[in-house]
Amino acid sequence: MMSENTNYIRVAKAIEYISQNFKEQPSLSEIAEHIHLSQAHFQRVFTAWAGISPKKFLQYISLEHAKSILKNNKENSVLDAAFDTGLSSISRLHDLFIQIEGMSPAEYKNGGESLQIHYSFSETRFGLIIIASTAKGICHMAFTENHEDAFSQLQAQFPNAKFVQQENELQRKAMSIFQLNPNNLSEIKLHLKGTEFQLKVWESLLKIPMGELTTYSAIAKGIGNNKACRAVGTAIGSNPVAFLIPCHRVIQSSGHIGGYMWGTTRKTAIIGWEGAKTHATDSD
Structure with missing residues (x-):
């Protein structure tokens, strides 16, 4: 099989x-x-x-699908609606609640010293993935082509941490998101390090409903800084947890898919799969 x-x-x-x-x-x-x-x-x-x-x-x-989503909604309407009603509104993942808890200044400074990080590898419908967690929550999740490169990138983020290759309950709960069954999703906690601006951008991404798309400019406006499109793009590109924080749902204002840390083909596949699943659910 x-x-x-x-x-x-x-x-x-x-x-x-x-x-x-x-x-x-x-x-x-x-x-x-x-x-x-x-x-x-x-x-x-x-x-x-x-x-x-x-x-x-x-x-x-298709690109025409992406354009039609933006054309049929006034810019920001999807994002604004999500902000107004929260994660439990129109999102297909309405039972998924994600908490962002930034690391302390000491943890920043020491490169993860005193942190014990458990990590594991899993196959998903979008390719091999590495997922890592501290006692507080998921700290890293990325698509990869091989185990060695993935672990090296994880180590580079937390050079002084102690690593244990072992799957745990936090990771199993997080991986359930690939099943897209809201009834089986438990609370998923994130333990992320980032600037205040990055955390604000990442938090806004959580409020984009599955099957919907928004733009970099809409995100910038949503966080109260219309001129921060470039900075928003940089923050999105620094997303440390693939799929859990859905940076794949942000495209260019022109309707083009735009870049993705883990490849534009994968981004296109995820957008299409989420759109198809949402459509199928709506038709049930």
């Missing part, structure tokens, strides 16, 4: 092809041929991965 990671690699190749050729609306056979699978096999793999057909999924990853 194919693993989620193996399926994602194949689906990612298909998504890259679709993203480059969406104006021609490639057929199922053309996409399947590009990734060297039969139509039937590709249909099965893709549908098992996304829970929706390749044709339907295409609607949610």
Whole structure:
């Protein structure tokens, strides 16, 4: 049986092809041929991965979809609505509550000295991921291609911490977000280090509902600084916990997907999958 990671690699190749050729609306056979699978096999793999057909999924990853979301809502409407009603409003993750607790100045200065950090690796539908936690909460989560590079990057963030490769309950709760079943999500705590501005930006990202997108300028306006678009982009690019803090839901005002620390193909896949899942839930 194919693993989620193996399926994602194949689906990612298909998504890259679709993203480059969406104006021609490639057929199922053309996409399947590009990734060297039969139509039937590709249909099965893709549908098992996304829970929706390749044709339907295409609607949610095209640039026109991103543009239409912004066009059909006055700028900031999605973000403003989330700010007004909080995390328990229109978000599909309405039972997920995330607490941000910044590290102390001493922990900053000492590079994580006295911290014991547990970390583990897991396969997700979007690829291999490393997740790490302190006694207070999740401190790091990132997509990766190999274990060694991922651990080196974790060590670079906390050079004086003690590391233990071991999964714990905090990590298991956090990984449940990939199932996107609000009824099974428990409270997930984050233990993050960041400037006051970064924490404010990251907190605002938590309020973007699943299946919705916003822009860098909307985030800047939402935190009360219209001219801080570049700084907002930098803070979003420094997000230390992939997916849990949904920086993938922020795109350019033009409707283009924009950059992503863990690759634009992965960002496109996540946006499309969330959009498809949200649409499927709404249709139930």
